[in-house]
Amino acid sequence: MSRLAIHGRDLLLDRSARGPSWLVPSLEVSRGERIALCGPSGSGKSTLLSAFAGRLAARRGSLQVEGCELVGASEAVRRAHRLATMGQALQDAEMISYLSTVDNVLLPLRLAGRPVGAAQRARAHDLLARLGLSDRQHSRPSQLSHGERARVAIARALIAAPPLLLIDEPTASLDPASREAALDLLFSAEGTVVFATHDPGLIARVDRAFDASIWREP
Amino acid sequence: MIVWHAAALACKGLAATPIRAVVVVFGLALAMGLPGMTVRTASHIEAVMVERAVRTPVLIAPRGSPFEVTLASLYFRGEAEPRVPFFVAAQAVTRGYGSAVPVLVGYRASGHPLVGTSADYFEARGLRPVQGRLPAVLGEVVVGAGLAAQAGIAVGDRLRSDRVRPYDLGTSQPVELRVVGVLGWSASPDDEVVHADLLTLRAIEGILHAHEPAGSEAAPGLGASVFLPVDLSPETLDRVHAHGALEELPVTAVLVFPPDDRRRDQALGDWADHPELQAVQPERVVSVLVELLVRVRDLLLAWSMIVSGCTLALIALVLALWRRLRERELALLRTLGASRSWIALLVAIEAGLLLGVALSLAAGFAWVAPVLLLGALG
Numbered sequence: 001m002s003r004l005a006i007h008g009r010d011l012l013l014d015r016s017a018r019g020p021s022w023l024v025p026s027l028e029v030s031r032g033e034r035i036a037l038c039g040p041s042g043s044g045k046s047t048l049l050s051a052f053a054g055r056l057a058a059r060r061g062s063l064q065v066e067g068c069e070l071v072g073a074s075e076a077v078r079r080a081h082r083l084a085t086m087g088q089a090l091q092d093a094e095m096i097s098y099l100s101t102v103d104n105v106l107l108p109l110r111l112a113g114r115p116v117g118a119a120q121r122a123r124a125h126d127l128l129a130r131l132g133l134s135d136r137q138h139s140r141p142s143q144l145s146h147g148e149r150a151r152v153a154i155a156r157a158l159i160a161a162p163p164l165l166l167i168d169e170p171t172a173s174l175d176p177a178s179r180e181a182a183l184d185l186l187f188s189a190e191g192t193v194v195f196a197t198h199d200p201g202l203i204a205r206v207d208r209a210f211d212a213s214i215w216r217e218p
Numbered sequence: 219m220i221v222w223h224a225a226a227l228a229c230k231g232l233a234a235t236p237i238r239a240v241v242v243v244f245g246l247a248l249a250m251g252l253p254g255m256t257v258r259t260a261s262h263i264e265a266v267m268v269e270r271a272v273r274t275p276v277l278i279a280p281r282g283s284p285f286e287v288t289l290a291s292l293y294f295r296g297e298a299e300p301r302v303p304f305f306v307a308a309q310a311v312t313r314g315y316g317s318a319v320p321v322l323v324g325y326r327a328s329g330h331p332l333v334g335t336s337a338d339y340f341e342a343r344g345l346r347p348v349q350g351r352l353p354a355v356l357g358e359v360v361v362g363a364g365l366a367a368q369a370g371i372a373v374g375d376r377l378r379s380d381r382v383r384p385y386d387l388g389t390s391q392p393v394e395l396r397v398v399g400v401l402g403w404s405a406s407p408d409d410e411v412v413h414a415d416l417l418t419l420r421a422i423e424g425i426l427h428a429h430e431p432a433g434s435e436a437a438p439g440l441g442a443s444v445f446l447p448v449d450l451s452p453e454t455l456d457r458v459h460a461h462g463a464l465e466e467l468p469v470t471a472v473l474v475f476p477p478d479d480r481r482r483d484q485a486l487g488d489w490a491d492h493p494e495l496q497a498v499q500p501e502r503v504v505s506v507l508v509e510l511l512v513r514v515r516d517l518l519l520a521w522s523m524i525v526s527g528c529t530l531a532l533i534a535l536v537l538a539l540w541r542r543l544r545e546r547e548l549a550l551l552r553t554l555g556a557s558r559s560w561i562a563l564l565v566a567i568e569a570g571l572l573l574g575v576a577l578s579l580a581a582g583f584a585w586v587a588p589v590l591l592l593g594a595l596g
Contacts, residue, residue, distance in 0.1 A: 111556045
């Protein structure tokens with residue numbers, strides 16, 4: 001097994017033909033490392049996370065994530081790989097509207113066809129409790145604030161204990177206490193964690209930080 | 219495991235929007251069930267009509283169109299002038315054509331159709347009381363199962379005959395009728411009427427009556443006898459009488475039940491040259507009506523299929539909009555890594571649940587529609 005969780009080389013990314021593009025000559029992230037993609041808004045942090053997750057296909061180059069070459073892989077392969085190896089907390093903290101908080105957290109297990117029993121529910125309850133959401137376990141998304149939904153998204157990313165976590169702006173909508181609880185939980189997770197953030201406090205805690213704007217093509 | 223998870227999610231999704239799910243299910247059920255309801259209702263009517271006609275091989279009726287008298291005397295629908303002398307029933311029996319039953323219709327009791335006949339009618343139709351007994355004396359009636367259930371009539375209740383001639387106070391008076399039995403369910407027009415002996419109807423007509431002689435206590439100082447309100451209670455029955463020959467009085471029709479085809483044909487031939495009466499084969503009369511019914515059914519079926527098609531198109535539109543509203547949810551599932559097959563399974567299970575419930579309901583609608591519709595129509 002490679003010691004690298006992410007290995008990119010000569011990676012060319014763009015969201016549309018007329019939009020900006022990013023060229024990443026070389027990027028290596030070791031297993032267990034915590035890194036941050038930082039930079040101002042529009043610098044490409046979320047775009048890079050999308051590429052690592054296989055949601056955005058690179059136009060050329062090579063991108064190996066958890067042992068799978070994503071460039072040139074079919075969408076089905078990328079989706080299956082994403083489900084098997086990654087936990088994601090997206091910036092918009094989207095949730096399924098008709099599911100309770102706990103059921104939203106358990107969603108990745110259901111999608112992967114893994115059992116959802118008492119043990120998994122207990123883990124979901126524990127994650128939510130550690131994120132300060134003990135009293136919101138059975139709430140619907142419409143009853144939650146944006147900050148609460150962001151914490152549910154973090155619990156959802158962690159539920160399957162994946163080897164790679166891709167966390168987009170985890171602290172943007174959190175109060176200081178919630179922020180600390182969320183970061184403590186994420187930093188205690190096993191596996192590799194990639195943050196997209198411009199939170200200086202978070203950047204100070206990671207092993208390495210990259211300014212995504214240096215890869216943006218003029 | 220994946221199917222189980224997809225099913226769980228599908229159920230939660232449907233349960234979260236119950237009104238939408240119920241509207242779609244009922245819309246689908248009606249769209250799919252309407253043609254079946256039409257066909258089954260028409261088939262049920264046809265079956266009841268044909269069965270009734272087949273079980274009444276010969277009908278002695280006045281000359282003229284046989285439709286009115288057939289509908290009136292077999293199905294108790296519409297009106298037909300009673301022009302068949304009562305003695306024709308006895309004639310048919312004497313000539314060896316089997317049992318013959320007079321039927322007199324066009325009367326009502328407490329607003330319900332009242333049919334006058336003889337005790338043989340119940341035997342010929344296979345009607346048995348499930349409560350009480352059959353009428354034995356004047357003034358007693360037995361009620362069909364459907365009418366008893368619908369109007370809440372039970373043994374021991376009293377009905378009052380409706381006036382035959384409302385503005386002629388001197389002749390017929392309302393007669394109190396005692397319900398002595400409720401017939402078992404027969405899925406025939408007998409379920410919806412009140413049956414009485416023919417003589418009870420003669421009393422309602424005022425032909426059977428009681429009166430006090432002139433100068434008696436009930437009619438002091440009068441020069442003529444006084445009609446009394448017809449009281450058919452057991453204590454006064456011996457005072458009730460008629461003037462003239464009852465067997466000459468007309469009935470609507472005489473139902474003849476020959477024991478075999480030969481005697482049926484003989485009966486049909488016997489009245490072929492009668493100047494005032496004819497022997498009708500109800501099966502032939504009804505076959506003409508059924509032919510008409512089939513045409514109507516086909517027309518209704520065509521209309522119902524058009525309505526169903528439009529409804530299905532509308533539901534497809536609703537489902538397409540529903541799918542669009544759920545695009546964000548499906549996008550999230552894709553983002554988290556759900557495969558195309560997983561999402562397809564989720565959608566298929568949801569659609570399957572809706573369709574399955576709708577199909578069951580449609581089958582149920584088609585099954586009970588004839589009973590409900592015909593019950594509502596009486």
